[in-house]
Amino acid sequence: MTCQEIAEFLLAYLERELPEPQRDVFQAHLDECPACVTFLRTYESTIRLGKAACRDCPEATKAKVPDALIQAILAARTTGHEQPQNETSDDS
Numbered sequence: 001m002t003c004q005e006i007a008e009f010l011l012a013y014l015e016r017e018l019p020e021p022q023r024d025v026f027q028a029h030l031d032e033c034p035a036c037v038t039f040l041r042t043y044e045s046t047i048r049l050g051k052a053a054c055r056d057c058p059e060a061t062k063a064k065v066p067d068a069l070i071q072a073i074l075a076a077r078t079t080g081h082e083q084p085q086n087e088t089s090d091d092s
């Protein structure tokens with residue numbers, strides 16, 4: 001198993017969804033690759049923080065977050081690009 005594959009299987013591994021034979025291979029790679037262990041730890045804490053932050057959100061909201069975030073970023077980019085230097089909005 002390569003580091004690339006480790007990255008791909010990381011979520012399945014952390015969610016305990018990886019089949020037993022693959023778990024063993026995954027674990028064997030981690031025993032020999034400190035870089036992947038560090039990556040795993042970082043990934044793990046990121047997931048934990050994400051879950052803690054969204055603990056009270058309903059499942060539907062969680063699923064919608066990434067898409068809403070993308071839309072917000074796209075909208076911000078568009079308005080930021082087209083915004084005039086001096087905004088004169090006196091209501092006279």
Ligand SMILES: [Zn+2]
Binds near residue numbers: 002006036
């Ligand atoms: Zn590795």
